[in-house]
Amino acid sequence: MNSLNLFQLLNGLTFAALLFVVASGxxxxxxxxxxxxxAHGALYLxxxxxxxxxxxxxxxxxxxxLAAMASVALAGLALDQGLLRFxxxxxxxxxxxxxxxxxxxxxxxxxxWGGDTFTVPVPEALRxxxxxxxxxxxxxxxxxxxxxxxxxxxxxxxxxxxxxxALIRAGVDDAETLEAMGVNIRRIxxxxxxxxxxxxxxxxxxxxxxxxxxxxxxxxxxxxxxxxVIIGGRGSLPGAAIGALMVGLLNSIxxxxxxxxxxxxxxxxxALILAFRPLxxxxxxx
Numbered sequence: 001m002n003s004l005n006l007f008q009l010l011n012g013l014t015f016a017a018l019l020f021v022v023a024s025g026x027x028x029x030x031x032x033x034x035x036x037x038x039a040h041g042a043l044y045l046x047x048x049x050x051x052x053x054x055x056x057x058x059x060x061x062x063x064x065x066l067a068a069m070a071s072v073a074l075a076g077l078a079l080d081q082g083l084l085r086f087x088x089x090x091x092x093x094x095x096x097x098x099x100x101x102x103x104x105x106x107x108x109x110x111x112x113w114g115g116d117t118f119t120v121p122v123p124e125a126l127r128x129x130x131x132x133x134x135x136x137x138x139x140x141x142x143x144x145x146x147x148x149x150x151x152x153x154x155x156x157x158x159x160x161x162x163x164x165x166a167l168i169r170a171g172v173d174d175a176e177t178l179e180a181m182g183v184n185i186r187r188i189x190x191x192x193x194x195x196x197x198x199x200x201x202x203x204x205x206x207x208x209x210x211x212x213x214x215x216x217x218x219x220x221x222x223x224x225x226x227x228x229v230i231i232g233g234r235g236s237l238p239g240a241a242i243g244a245l246m247v248g249l250l251n252s253i254x255x256x257x258x259x260x261x262x263x264x265x266x267x268x269x270x271a272l273i274l275a276f277r278p279l280x281x282x283x284x285x286x
Contacts, residue, residue, distance in 0.1 A: 023243065065202060
């Protein structure tokens, strides 16, 4: 493999890691809670803007990440309790409601930060490049790749090795029985929704450091996240990881080899997958 191909492969892997961070939150909300949250991309952009402002104010990337995750989690709380609880079980109403929320958040972001492009400043330790497998590659992108792996591991442990994860999975299958046993399933689902929103905020800060932040970035990341969840199967964490890997690599290949067909390179295979597996690679019937 020559250096150019390796560079593009690493670009695809690091973009896939970012997509997984964002799409894992989307699959928690869409797949497990059965909530069609089209405001997820707007939460990503909001998290990026808040992280950018916090990084400038404090000079700390870590504080920027924490501020973005906490702020977007609170925004998720307000969205869930203030609006979505009135349309539970009605997917079309959820689509229209969250789409309207996305437009509102976009306008508020435009009012607060204008239409300029911003880049979240990264720590000094993550600037520059490392020699990796014979090529020089940005340290920060390698950090994003490692972060994606850590997020996958932590979410897998949460869902499969903790009581909260067991309650989430049981609540998805039979919420009525859990409520009859005295479990406050609505509170558990609220925590899950806030966690999914916080992951969108994390993705906004991390992505804002190399993809930049600008009006319209939310719709782009939302389209990619939808592709990830649809390919992998909603509600499946391994499916989100495989879907992110496929979309990230196909996006990297498409931009280099077929720039005029970049979206077709991604969504063409997605259409083929859905033709044979309508629930996605790892999806299952509700």
